[in-house]
Amino acid sequence: MSEKEEQVRGRETVNALQDADGTTIPTTRIAENTYPPQDGGKQAWLFLFGACIIEITAWGFPYCYGVFEAYFNSHPPFQGQNLVSIGGVLSNGVLQLSLPPIMYYVNNFPGHRIAVMWAGCLVCTFSAIAAGFAKTPLQLVMAIGLCYGIGAGMLFAPSIHLMAEWFKVKKSLAYGFICAAGAAAGAGLPPVYTFCLNRYGYKVTLIGWGIITFVVTSLGLLCVRPRLPVAAKPPPPSWRDFDFAKKPLFLIMLLATIVQAIGHYGPSLYLPSFAADFGISASQGAMLASFLNLAQAIGQPLQGWLADWRKSYYIPMLISTIGASLEALLIWGFARNLGLLCLFALAFGSTAGGFAVLRPRFAAEIVGDQDQQDNQSLLVFAILAASRGSAIIGSGFIMKNLVHEGSSTEGWGGGQAWSQLVIYTGVIMFTASFGAIGMFVGPQRRYGGGRAKSMTSEKSSNAVDNSSELV
Template sequence: MPSTSVGSELQTWDQPTAHFQEPISEHSPSQLGDDNNTATQGEDILIQQLAPADGGPGAWRLLAAAFVFEALLWGFPISFGVFQNYYSSLPQFAGNSNIALIGTIAQGMCYLGAPASAALTKRFPKFQRQQVWLGWPLCILGLIAGSFTTTLPGLIATQGVMYGLGFVTLTYPIISFIDEWWIARKGMAFGIISAASGASGIFMPFIIEALLQKYGYRTTLRAVAVGMAVLTGPLLPFLKGRLPPAERSAMGKTNWSFFKKPLFWIYCASTLLQGLGFFFPALYLPSYATAIGLSSTSGALVLAIMSLAQVIGQFSCGYLSDKKMSVSALCTACSVMSMIAAFVLWGLAKNLALLLVFGIVYGFFGYGFTTMRVGMGRAVSDDPSAAVATYAILVFLQGVGNILAGPISAGLLKRRIQVGTYGIARYQALVVFTGTCMSLSALVISLWYLRPRTIRKLLGGRA
């Protein structure tokens, strides 16, 4: 790596540790010279110790390992729809509306537990790898324990609570590692990680469906647990940070000054509004496909195509955010295109072709928006110590939509189906709600940037 790049990294990490330096006025000129020599020697040692960022074997090994963890361990709970359909067909669970709680809790803990896990990661930076080693077996054991239970409360406690707690525990140390290894290309790195669940969404639901139909849920949960352990266990040694322990300890204190930036709250409002409508297409596209006369395979195909578009969209948006493009403009574009996809493509879809087009457009732009969390954080704070905190807060806000998706949809879905009408009648209000949330998400950011520049400066925002 060129020496200029290393120098810029040292400057990046200098800011959080500045408060440990003694005041210059207390030293004599000779002492200052000694201090400067010591600082120079320390900087040379640090340069020799640090592995290259934004590339090199260590950075790519970490990113590859994190991708596999995200694809498998997060891909499983977001594929819960397959389990939900299967559990609903079992006599002991038939007609029980609480089945959905298993997936809701597993995913909800990952979203709503984000701030707590991130705070733990930042508070005890020396124990980040131990945090991974605590969360990883919890996920595996949650699935194994679930395979031995025969009651719904048991499945909620194991496949839901244990698994969700394990995943949220291990996630934020990994995010912190990525934040250390990837600096100038941070948006691209997080785009790749975000796309991992989309990559697994292309094949994981089909594998789980086949296992459930052939072997039942007990054997399936055990098989998934063994598969996860075998595929992710050997990668655990690659999950480690780049900074020396002393530097990581200095980064343990988060700079919360971004709370004073109005732009941060604009991004929070936009993320919350986008999250309220974000989850409905993935939840209801299979049943929508069945309602217009398509097979269950066609519904799964639409989800797979949407997952593929998600991979491309999240990588592309993350890459563009590194190219000095306006994060606000990217967020607005993603929300506007998602709005058009919902109002026009989903609402008018009466055949497989239009549903596939909707899956492509929504998968690219709807999921592309979620990659902007890193860019939003950089827009409101130059301090590296705030990166994980802003990311976790925005994840939490999107997770509110995940938790409320069930109650909201229960009030919006209608009983009757009329294929010739907009949204085939049953899903009409749901389609309109999704499109409205996307439009409001774009509007919040747009109105902020349409304000006169002088007012923005007065309120402390960025141009």
């Protein structure tokens, strides 16, 4: 359907709808509005471009932190301070932990979404600048981990809420491109950060990064706007929004998400340091981090497309868990030179990163009747992300105790120094594949009627363009 035809369709909306309790809602105002098309058209792609820039700000830095960690551990004033190694993990974890409260807020105050994102941009900017003036490891971690993570969450959550209006059929593909933008930043920025750190030091690098963050993110925010007018009075919150927590499928997906998260970030955090123990230079170690993120930027849209095409998340889930496990045990375990480490970075990045793209599909499958339970889908997405964030924070402390830098590197997996981390990554990623058993307890099998009710409500849902559906 062309953009013009879909706008005409918006003017032909029915005159009355019913809400969940059967109350008739006049829709004269809806009929008078015309809306840009979903899943395509100039404005949808412009929104996606802006959302990708926001993603780069929110997620790009945690993907690059391995380079900073290697620099901090080898240069004063943070040399030898183990606490600085958790900065990237903390930022990533806090970002995801902040999503449920922020999503809950924009659910109830959708008119504040753009303002929240501008506030997040300012928090990220000043956090990076403040980190440049840090004198102790705790100050550095608080600025670059805790504060930056909060600001990134304020950017990311409203963008997901808005994306629900712009993409429906192509939701996994669109989300894959947004995730890939952060990964692409992780691929391109490590060599730049390495050059700046070695040339100018951490203070100038972090202050400059903060200023650039504000300029670039502001440009992205100018491209982001709602597709639909904000409702005068959003539906009031209800405890019924949380009844998905009783479903076995929710518990399965929650546990699978946590398990996958605690094993995923080892390579991105420690690969440059692993390479350094085998005589590989800092610039080549940064290149490995770039390859890891570049492969993720390619693999995430492909796995999102596969989930859309198959209308199922099971195949991408198995690829991102079992595939990543085999790569860790069979490639990383035997890697001793730059060639094999590059192969591992490309393979692991292209598979393991795809798990994050599947969260919208997890939420849709858990809720079942998505047309009737829009707020639940948003809450499920945010809670899954928060559980992942909690696991990521915990994994930073776990992996720190598995790595013994300075010990012998003789033997499989990097010897005493690294073999525990390699085994941990492989076993945990394989364990996360158990989430595929969700195909036997999906809502259409245990809570029947959700899909059928979606079909009966399709006409009325299309009339309002499903303004709150989770992408």
